[in-house]
Amino acid sequence: MPPDMRVQMFRSQKKQGKAAYGVSPTLLPLHSERLGGMLALGQERVNPVFQPFSEPAANPSSLPFRRLAKVFCVVRKLIQYIAALATLVVAAAVDARAQEESPTIWQVAASDDVVRLHALVEEDSEVINAGDNFGNTPLHHAAWTGALEAMQWLIDKGAEIDLKSDQQWTPLHWATRNGRLPSVDLLLKHDAEVNAVGHLGQTALHLAAKNEFEKTVSRLLEAKANPNAKDINGQTPIHLAALYGYTTIVINLLENGGDIEAKTDWGATPLSAATARGRTSTVAALLIRDATVDPVTDAGWTPLFASVVGKFKAPTKFLRNNGADIHVVTKAKNTLLHAAASSGMDELIVELLEAGLDINAEDAGGRTPLDHATGNLWKTTPELLKSKGGKPGPKPTLHHAAFTGDLAAVKRLVSAGADLAQRDDWQLPPRNWTPLHYAAAGGNEAMIRHLILAGADVRAIDYSGWTPMVAALVNQHIDAANILKRWQSLPGIVNLRHTGQISFDVVGVADTECEIEASTDLKKWHVLGRVKLKDGKGRFFDRRRILLPRCYYRAKAVE
DSSP states (O other), rough: HHHHHHHHHHHHHHHSSGGGOOGGGGGGGEETTHHHHHHHHTTTEEEEOOOOOOOOOTTSSSSSHHHHHHHHHHHHHHHHHHHHHHHHHHHHHHHHHHHHHHHHHHHHHHHHOOOHHHHHHHOOGGGGGGTTTTTOHHHHHHHHHHHHHHHHHHTTTTTOOOOOOTOOOOHHHHHTTTTTTHHHHHHHHHTOOOOOOOOOOOOOOHHHHOOOOOOOOOHHTTTTTOOOOOTTOHHHHHHHHHHTTTTHHHHHHTTTTTTOOOTTTSSHHHHHHHTTTTOHHHHHHHHHHEEESSSOOOTSHHHHHHHHHOHHHHHHHHHHHOOOOOTOOTTTTTEEEEHHHHHHHHHHHHHHHHTTTTTTOOOTTTTOOHHHHHHOOSHHHHHHHHHHTTOOOOOHHHHHHHHOOOOOHHHHHHHHTTTTTOOOOOOOOOOOOOOHHHHHHHHHHHHHHHHHTTOOTTOOOTTTTTOOHHHHHTTHHHHHHHHHHHHHHOOOOEEEEEEESSSEEESTTOEEEEEEEEESSSSSSSSEEEEEOOOTTTEEEOOOOOOSSOEEEEEEEEE
């Protein structure tokens, strides 16, 4: 770092009272309170100014003052000399460390330094395929940065072109993910496996499609990449491109053999993906190419239903013009009128009522369209529904009773076997709350205690990662949040790593034991094991040898 830049950073920091330019405190110059200036680490001194004494100024013509002035000069020069010497010592130490810390083979490969690369391999030939802390080889690093000369040299010297990292990425995955088309081209020319399966079961084509690398998609297809390859979620590259609205890539994939009706593990087609995000041009492109307009997911959602829940007007219009069924009913018994009410789409509500949809239809939570409109805080929609005869539903669920503070109803429902872990699948937009989330949002402390003592999970997480405590805080119920905090006893999970297997640190109260649980859907949790927090910290390893699309972990203190 140039001296002038280091000075500017310090000055800005001193003036503004905070580290300017995001500078780490370890990079700021050494500060001397007595000098009122600073000594830049490894640089020349900058403005060493001697601060005036607090006493009144003396008469400069007096002998004592002149003597004092001489002493002052001597002391100042001595301080300057010591400061300069200290700076030189620090600079020498920094230079010595820099010489000792020579770049690794991965850094050399990434920087395209073939000369140093040759020297390192001459010294130890096995380093050519050596993996770093994450199993990435020099070829991975060179492919990532587009270091073509280093890549060619490594390949010529026998580097394994399809060697996988701990996360199962090949150099082709890395080059593709970072948009390095020349790297991709070089690897393919040397017969890299174009359909190699990496992390989450994804191929290079998956990565190119979801990152909008159009030219890379074309190059991979030329090399016979499979446009219908499925990852561990059952998603093809077309699903990912459709989800992000990359219409040009979607069309390219379809024209090269992609299946327009391919389904994910939960039954979604590319059209389902596009409508879920409101990708108008992609929806139009798929419908023009005769995509099935009403594919149904495992939850009973159609593209039209998803589009209405998202309040995407243009895709909704396209779908309706192409004959989408307005009489869809999901597994949670939501109708399209529930969806329109939850999104505040008043014009669509009128059209659906004219088409004969039931204004007071109840979903699985006993909620009518009016309940959905009111719950989502729309202003005009509730009045519209009331004017058409809309009424609130009975809402006999434990969730509603918990929210309203009806303790008698909660006790009755719990005694009758109501599921304390049931999620509100009928909620639109989806939220994934338990009854305890509702009680927390309502702020009823007696209700919260009752549900917890009945066995409710204080660590249950919704789709946003909220526990009931967060739901209480968001709704400004501080006392309720404090109750949940005391019960939650949730140690922290930090330093998540993936080196062939997931591992992380658990931090909490020293010498306590924590139970680790995992889930793929935030609904069903499985105990994986326990970890002892010696000195307040312990490391846990997930030793399961399985590929998971997504995994959530939580830790709880064992009583």
